[in-house]
Amino acid sequence: LNAAPGWGTRLVAGAVVVTFMASYALFRDWERFGPLLLRHPTLLALDTLFGALLLVSAGPGSTLAYVSVCTPFLAGLIYGWRAAAVFASLQGLVLLLVHATLDNPHTGPAEALLLPGLCVVAGAAGSSLRQLMLRFTEATRALTEMRARLAVTEAVSAERARLAREMHDSVAKTLHGVALAADGLTRSAAAPDIDAARVRQQSGLVARSARRAAAESRELLADLRRESDPGHGTDVLAELAARTRDFHARTGLTATFRPTGGPAVPPVPPAVARQLLTIAAEAMENAHRHAGATRVEVLAGVHGGLLRISVHDDGRGLPPGTDLEQLRRTGHFGLIGMVERAASVGARIRVGRGTRTHGTEVRVDLPLAALTATTREA
Incomplete structure (x- = not known):
C-alpha cells in the first residue's frame, strides 16, 4: 500500500x-x-x-x-x-x-x-x-512416576512372595528331609543288630541336610532383612563393577565398568536391583555367546532424574528388522526376558546400536522417583 x-x-x-x-x-x-x-x-x-x-x-x-x-x-x-x-x-x-x-x-x-x-x-x-x-x-510426569512406583511396588511384593515360596520349597523341604533322616537314624540306633556303616551314613546325611538348611535360611533371611530395612539398599554401581570383573575373569573378554552422570546413585531396593543386575548380566552374556564381541563396556549413573545402565559391545549387532515377535517365534527368549524384567520394575529398555556406529547397546532407564517411593514404603 x-x-x-x-x-x-x-x-x-x-x-x-x-x-x-x-x-x-x-x-x-x-x-x-x-x-x-x-x-x-x-x-x-x-x-x-x-x-x-x-x-x-x-x-x-x-x-x-x-x-x-x-x-x-x-x-x-x-x-x-x-x-x-x-x-x-x-x-x-x-x-x-x-x-x-x-x-x-x-x-x-x-x-x-x-x-x-x-x-x-x-x-x-x-x-x-x-x-x-x-x-x-x-500431570503426565506425575502419572509416569506413579506408574513407575506402582510397578516397583508390585515387583517388591512379587519378590517377597517368591522368597516365601522358596522358603517353603527349599528350606521347609530340607528340614523335612532332616527330620526323616533323623527318624531313620533313631530306628537304626535302636535296632538289636546295629549297622555301624548305615548309622554313619545316616548321620552324615543329617549333618549335610542341616548345614544346607542353615545356609538356605541365612540367604533368605538376609534378603528379607534388606528388603524390610529402608536403610539397607543395594549399591548397584558396586554390584555392576563386581559382575563386570567376574565376567572378564570367566570369559577372558575385555570388560570395563565406568560410572557416569553427576549425582550419586541412591540405594536401590534389592528386588529392583536384582532385575537390573540380571538384565546387565544377560546383556554381557549375549555379547559373549552370540555377538562375537571382543570388548564390553558397562556404564551406569544418574542422568536427568533417571538411573541409567548401559551395556555396549563391539560385536556384529542385531540382524536388521529384528523384533520381539520374531524372537519369540524363533525361541530366543533372552531379549524378551530382559524386556519383561525392565517392565516389571517400571523401567524402559532400549536395544540397538545406540549412539555407536557398530555393535549392540542395551540401555535401561529407571526413574529415581520410583526408588525413593519404594524406599519410603519399605
Whole structure:
C-alpha cells in the first residue's frame, strides 16, 4: 500500500515471503531453534521490529496486519503472561502508529482499536495455553512416576512372595528331609543288630541336610532383612563393577565398568536391583555367546532424574528388522526376558546400536522417583 511501484513493492513482497519461509523453518526444526528463542527473548523483539517495518509498508488493511497478532500469542506461549502483556502492548502500539500515519478520514476508532484488542486477546490466549500445557506436563510426569512406583511396588511384593515360596520349597523341604533322616537314624540306633556303616551314613546325611538348611535360611533371611530395612539398599554401581570383573575373569573378554552422570546413585531396593543386575548380566552374556564381541563396556549413573545402565559391545549387532515377535517365534527368549524384567520394575529398555556406529547397546532407564517411593514404603 505504501511502497513505491516497481522495486519498492517487490522488496516488500520479497520480505514478506522471506518472513513466512523463515517462520516455517523455525517451526519445522523447533527442537533446535526453540531453546535458542527461550534463552534470547530479544530475538522475538527483533522479529516484532522487522514486522513493524513491513506493516508500515504493507498497510493496516493487509493480511500481514492480522498475522501480527501471532507475536503476542507466541510471547505468552513461550514466556508467560508478563511477556504477553509487553509484546501485546508493543504490537498494539505499532498498529496504532501505523493507523496514525495514514491520511484516511474514514478510519474510525473502532476499526483502529480492533487489531490492538486482538493482540491483547491473543496474548491472554497464549499465556493461558502455556499454563494448560505446563499443568498437562506436570500431570503426565506425575502419572509416569506413579506408574513407575506402582510397578516397583508390585515387583517388591512379587519378590517377597517368591522368597516365601522358596522358603517353603527349599528350606521347609530340607528340614523335612532332616527330620526323616533323623527318624531313620533313631530306628537304626535302636535296632538289636546295629549297622555301624548305615548309622554313619545316616548321620552324615543329617549333618549335610542341616548345614544346607542353615545356609538356605541365612540367604533368605538376609534378603528379607534388606528388603524390610529402608536403610539397607543395594549399591548397584558396586554390584555392576563386581559382575563386570567376574565376567572378564570367566570369559577372558575385555570388560570395563565406568560410572557416569553427576549425582550419586541412591540405594536401590534389592528386588529392583536384582532385575537390573540380571538384565546387565544377560546383556554381557549375549555379547559373549552370540555377538562375537571382543570388548564390553558397562556404564551406569544418574542422568536427568533417571538411573541409567548401559551395556555396549563391539560385536556384529542385531540382524536388521529384528523384533520381539520374531524372537519369540524363533525361541530366543533372552531379549524378551530382559524386556519383561525392565517392565516389571517400571523401567524402559532400549536395544540397538545406540549412539555407536557398530555393535549392540542395551540401555535401561529407571526413574529415581520410583526408588525413593519404594524406599519410603519399605
